[in-house]
Amino acid sequence: MKVLGIYNIKGGVGKTSVSVNLSYLSSLDGNRTLLWDLDPQGSSSFFYDKELCVHTSLKRIIKGKVDLSDVVTDTDYQNLDIIPSDFSYRHIENLLEQAKKSKKRIKEALKSLKDEYDYVFLDCPPGISILAENIFHACDYILIPTVPTPLCLRTYDQIISYMKDDELKSTEVIPFFSMVEVRKSVHQNLMKELALKMPNLCTTFIPFMADIEKMGIYKKPIEDFMPNSKASNSFKGLWKEIVKKNLKHTLITNTKITSASSF
Ligand SMILES: Nc1ncnc2c1ncn2[C@@H]1O[C@H](COP(=O)(O)OP(=O)(O)OP(=O)(O)O)[C@@H](O)[C@H]1O
Ligand SMILES: [Mg+2]
Numbered sequence: 001m002k003v004l005g006i007y008n009i010k011g012g013v014g015k016t017s018v019s020v021n022l023s024y025l026s027s028l029d030g031n032r033t034l035l036w037d038l039d040p041q042g043s044s045s046f047f048y049d050k051e052l053c054v055h056t057s058l059k060r061i062i063k064g065k066v067d068l069s070d071v072v073t074d075t076d077y078q079n080l081d082i083i084p085s086d087f088s089y090r091h092i093e094n095l096l097e098q099a100k101k102s103k104k105r106i107k108e109a110l111k112s113l114k115d116e117y118d119y120v121f122l123d124c125p126p127g128i129s130i131l132a133e134n135i136f137h138a139c140d141y142i143l144i145p146t147v148p149t150p151l152c153l154r155t156y157d158q159i160i161s162y163m164k165d166d167e168l169k170s171t172e173v174i175p176f177f178s179m180v181e182v183r184k185s186v187h188q189n190l191m192k193e194l195a196l197k198m199p200n201l202c203t204t205f206i207p208f209m210a211d212i213e214k215m216g217i218y219k220k221p222i223e224d225f226m227p228n229s230k231a232s233n234s235f236k237g238l239w240k241e242i243v244k245k246n247l248k249h250t251l252i253t254n255t256k257i258t259s260a261s262s263f
Helices: 015-028 043-047 058-062 087-098 102-111 130-138 150-165 185-195 230-261
Strands: 002-006 033-037 080-083 119-123 141-146 172-177
Touching: 002 015, 002 130, 015 033, 015 043, 015 080, 015 119, 015 141, 015 230, 033 043, 058 087, 058 102, 087 102, 087 130, 102 130, 141 150, 141 230, 150 172, 150 185, 172 230
Parallel strands: 002 119, 002 141, 033 080, 033 119, 141 172
Antiparallel strands: none
């Protein structure tokens, strides 16, 4: 099971849109996929029309008193489940602060699902706090949607230095550009410059497109209501690239294990 967190300190950069679309594309590939909506805004839950499907209190999840598989809800799609959020998720920071091993509660909670899913996506709220630390510890990959503006790049640097301080060496950071307006020279220039400076940057980017807003009307991932559109193809390209990075990463990790065990 691989855990992918879609995270940024900044709000409104496309985290939820990416979480909803990539989780759907993962399920279409035949992967057993779970999306955990960790944001009290409940936007992912809204897009999958599962807002009112919360089965238990968040407190019991954080305290480890309930198995996550008991709170999973199925979606309208094969291979795709969701853990919806509700407004009680606004207390998540306090609940984590009070818990034992407070930085690793999300990781612990996910352990019971390790044989159930191939990919777990975490739709994260903005901010940098104990929840962010939990996300960093729980994830194999942190996908960082980055709008090519100076402020957004500043937050990217903040995330990287924060993760270095916490010695999160096994978590791989995958930045990609989001909400790109190619006609804006600031976007164009920053993208060129940063392609050389951001290690592991995806070459695929998500353009700014009005069609992406339509997800809120249809309450579906783009590929379902606008297959093969420009919007849907950009998410497909991104997913393809992430899968490739995962394969490469897994291969490198396995090679390390093989060579170590041969001694
Ligand atoms: N590539 C895009 N082009 C145009 N609009 C987009 C794009 N991605 C997202 N949006 C729209 O921008 C708004 C914010 O997107 P989204 O909710 O995905 O961001 P977020 O980072 O999850 O926000 P938050 O931090 O509030 O959780 C939404 O109305 C969404 O429909
Ligand atoms: Mg969101």
